[in-house]
Amino acid sequence: MAASGSVVMAEAADSEGSPSVGGGWPVIDGWARATLSPKGPLLWQTLLHKSACLSCAWGTGGQNGGFRDELGEPLQRCLKSVEAISAELQPAVPESVFSGRSIGALQQLSSLEADRLGRLSHPLILRQGRSHYERLGWDDVFVLAEAAFRRPPERVASYSSGRSSNEAAYLLQLLLRAWGSNNLADCSDLCHAPSTVGLAEVFGSGTSMVSLESLQQADCVVLVGSNAPANHPRLMNELIRLRERGGSVLVINPVLEVGLLKFGSPAFPIKSMLRGSEIASLFLQPVPGSDTAVFLGIQKALLEAGSIQWDFLKAHTENWQEVLEPLQATSWEAICACCGLSREEIEQAAAMISRARGVVFAWAMGITHHVNGTANVQAIANTALLSGNAGRPGAGTMPIRGHSNVQGFGSMGVSVKLRAAMQEALEALLGRPLSRVPGYDTRALIEAADSRAVDTLLCLGGNLWGANPDSQQARRALGRIDTVMYLATKPNQGHFHGLAAQTTLLLPVFNRFETPHRTTTESGNNFVRLNEPGSTHLKQADLISEVGFLAELARRLMGSEPVDWGRLQDPAYIRELIARTVPGYGPIAAIDSTNREFSVEGRVFDRPHFPTPSGRARMRPTPLPALSLPGPDHFGGLAPREKGLVLALITARSYSQHNTVVYKPGDAYRGMPHRNTILMNRGDLASAGLEAHQRVTVHGEAGSLEAVEIIPGEIREGAALMFYPEVNVLMTPRVDPRSGTPAFKRVPVLVRSGVSGP
Numbered sequence: 007m008a009a010s011g012s013v014v015m016a017e018a019a020d021s022e023g024s025p026s027v028g029g030g031w032p033v034i035d036g037w038a039r040a041t042l043s044p045k046g047p048l049l050w051q052t053l054l055h056k057s058a059c060l061s062c063a064w065g066t067g068g069q070n071g072g073f074r075d076e077l078g079e080p081l082q083r084c085l086k087s088v089e090a091i092s093a094e095l096q097p098a099v100p101e102s103v104f105s106g107r108s109i110g111a112l113q114q115l116s117s118l119e120a121d122r123l124g125r126l127s128h129p130l131i132l133r134q135g136r137s138h139y140e141r142l143g144w145d146d147v148f149v150l151a152e153a154a155f156r157r158p159p160e161r162v163a164s165y166s167s168g169r170s171s172n173e174a175a176y177l178l179q180l181l182l183r184a185w186g187s188n189n190l191a192d193c194s195d196l197c198h199a200p201s202t203v204g205l206a207e208v209f210g211s212g213t214s215m216v217s218l219e220s221l222q223q224a225d226c227v228v229l230v231g232s233n234a235p236a237n238h239p240r241l242m243n244e245l246i247r248l249r250e251r252g253g254s255v256l257v258i259n260p261v262l263e264v265g266l267l268k269f270g271s272p273a274f275p276i277k278s279m280l281r282g283s284e285i286a287s288l289f290l291q292p293v294p295g296s297d298t299a300v301f302l303g304i305q306k307a308l309l310e311a312g313s314i315q316w317d318f319l320k321a322h323t324e325n326w327q328e329v330l331e332p333l334q335a336t337s338w339e340a341i342c343a344c345c346g347l348s349r350e351e352i353e354q355a356a357a358m359i360s361r362a363r364g365v366v367f368a369w370a371m372g373i374t375h376h377v378n379g380t381a382n383v384q385a386i387a388n389t390a391l392l393s394g395n396a397g398r399p400g401a402g403t404m405p406i407r408g409h410s411n412v413q414g415f416g417s418m419g420v421s422v423k424l425r426a427a428m429q430e431a432l433e434a435l436l437g438r439p440l441s442r443v444p445g446y447d448t449r450a451l452i453e454a455a456d457s458r459a460v461d462t463l464l465c466l467g468g469n470l471w472g473a474n475p476d477s478q479q480a481r482r483a484l485g486r487i488d489t490v491m492y493l494a495t496k497p498n499q500g501h502f503h504g505l506a507a508q509t510t511l512l513l514p515v516f517n518r519f520e521t522p523h524r525t526t527t528e529s530g531n532n533f534v535r536l537n538e539p540g541s542t543h544l545k546q547a548d549l550i551s552e553v554g555f556l557a558e559l560a561r562r563l564m565g566s567e568p569v570d571w572g573r574l575q576d577p578a579y580i581r582e583l584i585a586r587t588v589p590g591y592g593p594i595a596a597i598d599s600t601n602r603e604f605s606v607e608g609r610v611f612d613r614p615h616f617p618t619p620s621g622r623a624r625m626r627p628t629p630l631p632a633l634s635l636p637g638p639d640h641f642g643g644l645a646p647r648e649k650g651l652v653l654a655l656i657t658a659r660s661y662s663q664h665n666t667v668v669y670k671p672g673d674a675y676r677g678m679p680h681r682n683t684i685l686m687n688r689g690d691l692a693s694a695g696l697e698a699h700q701r702v703t704v705h706g707e708a709g710s711l712e713a714v715e716i717i718p719g720e721i722r723e724g725a726a727l728m729f730y731p732e733v734n735v736l737m738t739p740r741v742d743p744r745s746g747t748p749a750f751k752r753v754p755v756l757v758r759s760g761v762s763g764p
């Protein structure tokens with residue numbers, strides 16, 4: 007379908023009674039409740055603390071204070087930030103929880119219940135054969151950690167999640183690399199790795215080429231596979247402004263997300279909060295996984311309408327012939343059959359792009375979580391280039407990053423794909439070549455552990471168990487590692503299910519606004535923020551800073567060779583090394599004296615000269631995806647007279663969760679009242695003979711979930727949506743071979759009316 011959103015929305019709201027506007031009054035209500043709660047004063051103190059928001063990578067806070075963005079604009083903080091801070095302000099987990107509850111009992115906790123236990127306050131150990139986590143002192147922790155690292159380096163690995171600081175991230179990779187291991191798995195492997203790989207091939211740089219300032223000069227935004235109203239709420243302010251200055255927003259998403267049609271933002275209390283601001287000018291609902299087809303269609307329409315920017319292509323790109331030739335050979339029938347959109351709809355989208363003076367192409371997990379995630383990204387990049395929308399203000403490609411410092415982790419070299427310039431700089435710093443043994447990314451790590459090739463794993467944050475597909479396999483794989491160390495602020499299910507063979511250490515750390523020294527973080531738009539020191543509300547807790555832990559472990563392992571690890575307890579010294587070895591980070595050397603935050607050099611392109619050998623963008627052909635789903639027999643089949651059908655399942659975040667951590671059970675905006683729900687199209691219900699609110703079994707290739715309630719909603723026919731992480735029990739890992747990222751957004755499942763196995 008293509009429609010002006012408001013019409014469709016009126017229908018959706020009438021039929022299911024869920025809000026007809028994203029954001030809106032529930033946001034004000036959320037702020038009021040949080041403010042009036044007993045934690046209110048501490049919450050506000052934290053919001054005003056000079057440190058970057060913990061939650062998403064859109065980024066706010068830092069030296070500008072809690073509510074201002076990098077351009078100094080006020081009121082730039084959202085309720086997601088409040089949720090994240092509130093969770094960190096919980097009291098410590100009572101001693102009795104770990105001494106009183108066995109691992110078996112802790113494994114019964116839901117994600118929400120595990121998070122509600124409180125903050126971790128003392129180091130804990132689960133020893134082989136024991137039933138309970140027990141406290142231990144830091145000295146004992148370091149003895150165990152050091153011994154665990156004294157194994158062959160290629161059998162030692164790390165996994166990280168992007169909430170820690172640049173300083174901790176840099177130290178983590180320096181420790182692993184100096185020790186001889188390249189096994190630096192990171193949550194970005196499960197997230198935007200296809201964007202990094204895809205963009206680096208085309209533009210020579212793997213991040214957004216658009217700054218906030220540049221975005222504000224665009225007059226069209228193409229928003230693909232993003233639920234920004236829930237996951238990057240402040241981006242909505244930019245879309246509201248864009249529409250107000252006469253610009254257009256093209257949304258491409260199989261799910262008609264309410265907030266992408268209309269959004270009420272508290273930043274504009276009068277004009278937007280009351281009735282909501284219109285967001286999508288055109289909303290296209292393609293088949294999940296077909297975005298490359300959509301963009302090939304847009305390119306074909308541009309070509310046929312004579313809207314290709316030939317001068318730009320010839321002057322600033324390479325390989326355009328290799329993209330246009332197969333495009334001409336691809337028929338409209340094939341494109342439309344693949345994506346399920348009509349030629350007219352695609353032509354409308356192309357016309358919107360060619361009419362605009364400056365188009366920013368923005369995307370999130372709906373693009374990357376596919377077996378052809380990297381090709382999806384490159385299909386977008388090609389469209390930007392064919393329409394002349396790269397390398398000038400108000401135009402370009404803008405992946406919308408996830409965790410608040412996930413991009414900083416990439417910049418700091420926490421990746422199995424180390425950039426050549428940084429590799430050289432690190433080799434110069436360490437005075438010797440780095441190991442050439444390829445490292446494990448996240449999926450490779452799980453596979454290697456499963457085949458008993460990993461002895462030791464250090465997790466800097468995250469929930470490796472909960473974030474991976476096939477929870478059974480993840481549990482088995484982690485259970486084949488001798489020692490697993492989890493550095494974390496709060497307990498999560500992974501700490502109870504992802505247990506090592508011999509020793510599991512659960513190590514409590516300061517969060518960003520508590521860390522007793524300055525740190526830095528980098529937003530998705532390449533802006534580096536400086537976070538001031540803080541203190542914790544936890545009384546009598548025994549926390550450690552991440553930098554403190556990593557520097558001490560490295561010192562015990564390597565003393566002062568090849569760098570003075572003891573001195574690396576000083577984050578200002580780490581910043582000095584960052585300035586010397588991380589491309590674009592020169593200004594960090596002076597940040598301690600100037601307090602000046604900065605944009606990473608060489609990332610934002612105001613002119614069409616790209617950091618490739620020729621200075622031109624290198625276009626890549628993107629083949630039309632071959633999308634198919636197996637029949638019911640693939641999942642064991644349907645019993646006689648049993649009702650059911652096979653669907654492409656999107657696994658996504660609910661409104662109130664942060665990744666594997668659930669804050670509140672339901673998602674009012676999608677009309678999903680609890681977590682064991684599946685969003686389905688009414689046409690699919692009718693054709694399969696299933697009913698709204700019926701309880702069904704959902705079978706994947708790795709497992710099944712029972713008593714799942716069907717919620718009818720505005721999702722494309724043939725697709726369904728369920729919430730992660732619970733749904734990870736269902737799926738086997740299928741990955742995009744170019745980036746290693748799993749296809750979380752097109753999981754084949756059988757939905758059936760029976761309750762027990764077929």
Ligand SMILES: Nc1nc2c(c(=O)[nH]1)N[C@H]1C(S)=C(S)[C@@H](COP(=O)(O)OP(=O)(O)OC[C@H]3O[C@@H](n4cnc5c(=O)[nH]c(N)nc54)[C@H](O)[C@@H]3O)O[C@H]1N2
Nearest residue numbers: 062231233237261294295370371372408409658659664665
């Ligand atoms: N509050 C909050 N904020 C967060 C997070 C959080 O969990 N909570 N997580 C952070 C992280 S790490 C990340 S990566 C981001 C995630 O931010 P998003 O990528 O917005 O999150 P998802 O919930 O995965 O939703 C993806 C969107 O893609 C759509 N989609 C699914 N399949 C397809 C497809 O094939 N094509 C297209 N075009 N669209 C599709 C879905 O309908 C959904 O609207 O948010 C970050 N910010």
Ligand SMILES: Nc1nc2c(c(=O)[nH]1)N[C@H]1C(S)=C(S)[C@@H](COP(=O)(O)OP(=O)(O)OC[C@H]3O[C@@H](n4cnc5c(=O)[nH]c(N)nc54)[C@H](O)[C@@H]3O)O[C@H]1N2
Nearest residue numbers: 167193197467468469473493494496498657665666730750
């Ligand atoms: N099915 C499905 N699976 C998915 C996805 C999906 O859409 N569908 N999305 C994928 C994506 S995009 C991502 S990014 C991954 C996320 O995977 P992860 O990043 O591994 O998981 P999180 O849930 O973000 O990790 C939360 C934990 O981090 C710890 N933590 C929080 N703050 C800090 C800190 O400051 N320091 C330290 N050391 N620890 C801290 C807390 O213990 C908290 O419980 O999941 C992926 N998995």
Ligand code: SF4
Nearest residue numbers: 059061062065084240
């Ligand atoms: S949009 Fe993201 S960075 Fe900004 S306040 Fe909200 S959660 Fe924080």
Ligand SMILES: [Mo]
Nearest residue numbers: 197198408409
């Ligand atoms: Mo992510």
